[in-house]
Amino acid sequence: MLCEQCGKKQASVHVTKIQNGQKIERHLCKECAQQSSEFSTGIDFQNMLSSFFEYPQTWGQKARPKQGCPVCGSTLTDIQNRSQLGCSQCYTTFDSEVNTLLRRIHGTTEHVGKIPESSHGRIRLERQVQDLREQLQQAIAEEQYEKAAELRDQIRSLEGQLDGKEG
Amino acid sequence: MGIGDAIRRALSSWTKKEGPHGDIVLGTRVRLARNSKDVPFPGASSKEQLQSVLDQARSFPDVLKDEGSFVFYDMAEMDALDRDMLVEKHLISPNHARHTFHRGVILRSDEDISIMVNEEDHLRIQVLFPGLQLQQAWKHASRVDDCLESKFGYAFDKERGYLTACPTNVGTGMRASVMLHLPALARVNRLREVLGTVSQFGLVVRGLYGEGSESYGNIYQLSNQVTLGHREEEMIEHLERVTKQIIQSERQAREYLSQPERRLAVEDTVYRAFGVLSFARILSTEEAMQLLSDVRLGMDLGFIHHLDKEILKELMVMIRAAHLQKIMGQNLPPEERDKLRASLVREKLNPQALKKS
Ligand SMILES: [Zn+2]
Ligand SMILES: [Zn+2]
Numbered sequence: 001m002l003c004e005q006c007g008k009k010q011a012s013v014h015v016t017k018i019q020n021g022q023k024i025e026r027h028l029c030k031e032c033a034q035q036s037s038e039f040s041t042g043i044d045f046q047n048m049l050s051s052f053f054e055y056p057q058t059w060g061q062k063a064r065p066k067q068g069c070p071v072c073g074s075t076l077t078d079i080q081n082r083s084q085l086g087c088s089q090c091y092t093t094f095d096s097e098v099n100t101l102l103r104r105i106h107g108t109t110e111h112v113g114k115i116p117e118s119s120h121g122r123i124r125l126e127r128q129v130q131d132l133r134e135q136l137q138q139a140i141a142e143e144q145y146e147k148a149a150e151l152r153d154q155i156r157s158l159e160g161q162l163d164g165k166e167g
Numbered sequence: 168m169g170i171g172d173a174i175r176r177a178l179s180s181w182t183k184k185e186g187p188h189g190d191i192v193l194g195t196r197v198r199l200a201r202n203s204k205d206v207p208f209p210g211a212s213s214k215e216q217l218q219s220v221l222d223q224a225r226s227f228p229d230v231l232k233d234e235g236s237f238v239f240y241d242m243a244e245m246d247a248l249d250r251d252m253l254v255e256k257h258l259i260s261p262n263h264a265r266h267t268f269h270r271g272v273i274l275r276s277d278e279d280i281s282i283m284v285n286e287e288d289h290l291r292i293q294v295l296f297p298g299l300q301l302q303q304a305w306k307h308a309s310r311v312d313d314c315l316e317s318k319f320g321y322a323f324d325k326e327r328g329y330l331t332a333c334p335t336n337v338g339t340g341m342r343a344s345v346m347l348h349l350p351a352l353a354r355v356n357r358l359r360e361v362l363g364t365v366s367q368f369g370l371v372v373r374g375l376y377g378e379g380s381e382s383y384g385n386i387y388q389l390s391n392q393v394t395l396g397h398r399e400e401e402m403i404e405h406l407e408r409v410t411k412q413i414i415q416s417e418r419q420a421r422e423y424l425s426q427p428e429r430r431l432a433v434e435d436t437v438y439r440a441f442g443v444l445s446f447a448r449i450l451s452t453e454e455a456m457q458l459l460s461d462v463r464l465g466m467d468l469g470f471i472h473h474l475d476k477e478i479l480k481e482l483m484v485m486i487r488a489a490h491l492q493k494i495m496g497q498n499l500p501p502e503e504r505d506k507l508r509a510s511l512v513r514e515k516l517n518p519q520a521l522k523k524s
Contacts, residue, residue: 001353001356001358001359001362002356010353011359012374012383012442012453014362014372014373014374014387025363025366027359030453044364053315059219068187071207072207072211073211074211078211082210082211082448083333084210084211084287084332084333085208085210085332085333085334086207086208086210086211086424087206087207087208087211087322088204088208088322088324088330091324091327091330098327098334101334102327102334102337102395103400104392105334105335105393105395106337106338106393106395106396107393107396108396109327109395110326110327110395110396111324111325111326111327111328111329111337111338111339111395111396112396112397113328113338113339113397113399114309114312114328114339114397114398114399115323116316116317116321116323117313118316118317119316119320119321119323120325123325160353
């Protein structure tokens with residue numbers, strides 16, 4: 001791959017930036033990258049993050065909550081300056097701001113992956129039951145009755161466990 | 168004993184072993200970000216809070232005893248060179264080596280697993296395996312995660328998943344990546360096309376040492392961009408599928424380069440690289456990496472047989488500044504490092520040449 005700037009040397013620096021919500025990719029040689037100040041190492045990622053935090057118009061000065069997080073004391077300005085949230089409670093304190101942010105970064109606000117067993121066993125079981133129910137519908141639709149019967153048994157046994165588990 | 172042997176023994180197992188698709192995939196990494204629900208994230212914690220997390224982490228080797236032999240290290244008690252060596256081995260972040268107070272690292276004896284304590288998040292669990300082993304690496308990381316979860320109440324939310332300091336990691340907290348050696352695609356000028364396509368599939372390409380770092384020696388890291396909205400297995404499978412496509416492109420490019428009408432030109436590059444590495448007296452990291460990449464391509468294409476295939480991975484870690492300075496047991500100016508780097512590489516590639524000189 002040749003450098004985009006000079007077109008002569010091999011491109012050895014590759015950076016993806018998000019600028020005003022647009023993804024920009026650049027491939028430069030070492031020399032051209034050093035001349036272009038935006039490529040000083042480590043800064044880009046920070047800029048990209050800050051831009052995520054700055055973007056939402058709904059964070060206008062009027063709408064912005066003045067109060068900080070009751071646990072860590074961080075205000076929205078602190079969070080923006082650090083490009084980090086202060087504690088797990090911040091996620092609740094700044095609920096709607098966080099959701100705007102998550103949608104911008106991930107395109108969604110909903111986690112569907114792993115759930116910790118020891119503290120959230122119930123949610124984990126519920127999720128498993130939900131998955132199995134979907135598989136059961138599928139099996140019935142495909143007329144795989146033997147498989148459907150197995151799935152039904154599994155669901156029953158998990159529901160039994162759910163009843164035995166509180167909150 | 169040669170100068171390289173002392174630290175060769177200290178290398179992580181992933182650099183010494185060849186894994187599946189090891190001719191192209193140098194290594195696989197899965198990293199999980201986890202936090203305590205009781206303490207603010209490290210960036211907003213008091214010294215006392217950071218210390219309490221660090222103290223808790225001291226007991227983790229015991230908690231993890233079914234997963235192997237782990238040792239806890241306080242970063243502030245570690246020598247600066249040793250910290251930099253951990254960065255060069257990809258076991259901790261550069262940031263973790265620079266800011267050491269109330270920070271720790273837990274390493275498994277083979278260094279396949281490392282846990283950073285009080286980096287950006289309270290815990291960063293990392294599994295690093297040779298070759299393409301995404302499923303295995305995820306399973307291992309998840310098992311370590313299960314062990315720690317029972318002792319360390321995680322910040323977890325039903326809707327948003329694992330909560331992290333930076334919202335780019337929230338959800339699964341998982342960053343899975345593969346380290347790829349793509350010399351043939353680079354040579355046929357197809358890298359840009361291939362790596363450009365990758366970003367349309369929700370993946371990110373970086374150089375050898377992370378964001379904005381340079382891609383020495385045609386080595387690239389490929390990882391998932393988002394951490395929320397997909398199951399870990401799904402993300403792993405997706406990354407694996409794209410990686411296999413790239414492997415296939417690289418294999419085709421290698422095939423193309425070994426056809427009779429092109430073979431001689433490639434062979435020439437490979438042997439020139441071998442010649443320079445065998446006799447040079449001064450080598451920069453950048454030059455050494457490019458030449459080592461050429462030599463490794465020569466091994467993969469069957470021109471060079473007498474060298475160990477893992478020499479690229481070993482040397483790419485051993486020739487870095489901290490490793491070189493560790494050999495000499497002192498800080499060295501860049502010129503001295505370039506001399507030492509050249510003699511280390513000479514010894515590995517061409518021991519006879521070293522003796523005669
Ligand atoms: Zn250039
Ligand atoms: Zn907070």
